Amino acid sequence: MRVTINVNGTDESHDVEARTLLVHFLRDACALTxxxxxxxxxxxxxxxVLIDGQSVKSCTVLAAQADGASVTTIEGMASPDGQLHPVQRAFQECHGLQCGFCTPGMVMAITSLLRENPEPSETDIRHGLEGNLCRCTGYHNIVEAALAASREMGGAS
Amino acid sequence: MIPDVFAYERPETREGALALLAEHGDEAKVLAGGHSLLPLMKLRLARPSLVVDVARLYELSYVREEDGFVCVGATTRHHDLATSDVARASAPLLAHVAGQVGDPQVRHRGTLGGSLVHGDPASDLPAAVLALGGTLVVEGPSGRRTIDAREFFVSFFEVAIAPDEMLVEIRVPSNPGEQWAFEKLTKRAQDWAIVGAAVTRRASGVGVALINVAPVPLRAAAVEEALAAGAGADEAAQLAAEGTDPSSDFNASPEYRRHLARVLVRRALQKAGF
Incomplete structure (x- = not known):
């Protein structure tokens, strides 16, 4: 079936099987790894990733379910000139990652959280990240990064 | 993990969805948020030949108050129910429990109707609807019928809905002054409850429902009767394991689950003002 998703501002239209998961659409069809x-x-x-601004786990969404929607991945976070998104910058400055495997998901989850709650408490952030596991950091600096990003984005939100 | 091959349809109307279900019967599965169905399909525990995606039947996504009931459309996502002003004001237990399911990503996708039809005794929302004395509205080829939540959960992952029917609405009595509490024990925040308890206290009576202590979500009838007869929280909660049939798994033995039922019901009753 033909699935068209606006990914990071660009329409991606691909013929995929109905059983194709969104994460595979992104990684394999769109080459966004x-x-x-x-x-x-x-x-x-x-x-x-974000579907229409809300965090979702793309391993449990069919690409077909996102047909016609807007999806944002980690590749869509930095500006075209390469300037990092405030959440990405906060991870860098707060040392919010070690191996980095969970980081794209963490950045997207925090972006969604801050959209719903621009000034979260530390407790709000810890609950907001219940769906994201990190095996390296013990979460402390990830929470710090989320707080720092909230502060930096405060003017804009 | 990739699901087995299936055909995908996204009907534009309720009637279109019902026609597909009537035509394909057992071979078809309704997909709303997909957060119960897709994991089963990825594990190949479910292999429908047709998936009917109803998530864009937006007419089934609402929370509104009507005739003394809070009415929730079946495809209302957990996040939208948890943040609904109507639900928070008039069905606070339901709104709270919707906000406790899984994690934020799951709540952005999962739906109340999907959670109920899935019939997992470890899920939070079936117990909440059961405690609240909810009613489920299903639609099939011959129109709509209503099912009392106490009649809906038949067995392990089995509910009283025919293959050619679809859940369209969930109703719980409106109660702005409700005293309520919800308790669940999990090892990780996002996990299913090892055991959980939902309590609602209103003028018409008390509802106590248990999560994951039987093949179906269960009303704790003995606890409710003891409370009605004037027992306090401690005394009533001692009866919480009556009528349960807990499973054994890597999280807990049946004995431990019965213990948890008593402890969590006591805590919930105390929080609800008993």
């Missing part, structure tokens, strides 16, 4: 497949069971959040 920044979105990782981690657990493949809706647990770890590594595959988190």
């Amino acid at each position: 920044g979105t990782n497949v981690g657990c493949d069971t809706t647990s770890c959040g590594a595959c988190t």
Whole structure:
């Protein structure tokens, strides 16, 4: 079937099987490999992307379900001139990653969280990241990064 | 993990969806958020030949108050139910529990109707609807019928809905002054409850429902009767394991689940003002 999704501002139209998962549409059809497949069971959040601004786990969404929608992946976060998104910059400045595997999903989950709650408390952030697992950092600096991003984005939100 | 091959249809009307279900019967599965169905399909525990995507039947996505009931369209996503002003004001237990399912990503996709039809005794929302004395409205070839939540959950992952029917609405009595509590024990925040308890207290009576202590979500009838007879929280909660049939898995033994039922019901009753 033909599936057309606006990915990071560009219409991506591809013939795929109905059973194609969104994450495979992004990685294989669109060649956007920044979105990782981690657990493949809706647990770890590594595959988190935004559909129409809301965080979802793309291993548990059919590409067909996102037909006609707008999807944002980690590749769509920085400006075209290469300037990092405030959430990405906060991860860098707060040392919010070690191996980096969970990071694209973390950045997307926090972006969605800040859209819904621009000034989250530390507790709000910890609950907001219940769907994202990190095996390196112990989460401390990820939470710090989310707080820093919230502060930086405060004017704009 | 990739699901087995299936055909995908996205009908534009409710009637179109029902026609597909009537034609394909058992071979078809309704897809709303997909957060119960797709994991089963990826594990090949479910292999429908046809998937009928109803998520864009926006007429089935709403939360509104009508005739003393909070009415929730079947494809209303957990996030939208949890943040609905109507639900928060008039069915606060339901709104709260919707906000406790899984994690934010799951709540952005999963739907109330999907959670109920899936019939997983470890899910949160079936117990909430059960405690609230909810009613389910299903539609089939011969029109609509209503099913009491107590009659809806038949067995493990089995509900009282025919293959050619579709859940369209969930109703719970409106109660702005409701006292309520929800307790669940999980090992990780996003996990299914090892055991959980939902309590609602209103003028018409008390509803106590249990998660994951039987093949179906369960009303704790003995607890409710004890409370009606004047028992306090401690005394009533001691009866919480009556009528349960807990499973054994890597999280808990049946004995531990019965213990949890008593403890969580006591905590919930206390929080609900008993």
